[in-house]
Amino acid sequence: MAEFTTYTPDTASDASKPLLEKSQKSFGFVPNLHGVMAESPELLEAYQTVAQLFGRTDLSETERQIIAMTNNRLNGCKYCMAGHTSIMQAAKVPEDVIAALRDGTSIDDPKLEALRVFAEKMNLSRGWPEESDVEAFLAAGYTRKTMLEVVLGTAFKVLSNYTNHIAETPVDDAFAKNAWEPEEETVS
Known part of the structure; x- marks a missing residue:
């Protein structure tokens, strides 16, 4: 498999940094999944958005x-x-x-x-x-x-x-x- 970097708010791109800071605030740490997803800020934002929407369902x-x-x-x-x-x-x-x-x-x-x-x-x-x-x-x-x-x-x-x-x-x-x-x- 390809090697992926697990980013932190300090090492992430400018586009991913606020998304990882949001993860840090939500979980008390940056989950490795989010750090990996930060390679593509669009993916990380989509994941966080879908998670938020799923949380708003009637379930x-x-x-x-x-x-x-x-x-x-x-x-x-x-x-x-x-x-x-x-x-x-x-x-x-x-x-x-x-x-x-x-x-x-x-x-x-x-x-x-x-x-x-x-x-x-x-x-x-x-x-x-x-x-x-x-x-x-x-x-x-x-x-x-x-x-x-x-x-x-x-x-x-x-x-x-x-x-x-x-x-x-x-x-x-x-x-x-x-x-x-x-x-x-x-x-x-």
Whole structure:
């Protein structure tokens, strides 16, 4: 793979510097992902903007993390699995939900499980779910708007997962306790 620099506010371009300062303020440190993305200020700005928009949806923190983690796992992203596990722990997402998302197993709550399954179907079908998938999702109490929010969350994770794949972004010390390795079938 190509080697990527992990920029800091001190080493970044003039265009990326304020974006990394925003990351520093939000997280208390500059995540390595953001430092790598700073190579392209447009990518880093897009990532931060999509993250902000995804955070404004009607979905709860747990629901947003279900979409993110399902994509992280299916895309085999070690960095994001560790990072989002830490985010979920800080947000007090129930431990059984976190474990299910890390393992790719069912969530006990039927509505949350329907969201996990739909996010998985969207990822695996590349946005072509079966009519029965849509019907099951709507029957669980979600809406057409929620379907589009799954698309938004999936796009958010493509930006970070694919960046981490090509850059082999090192997991931050803050996330290291939640290291994760993909099963072979999730990565090709």
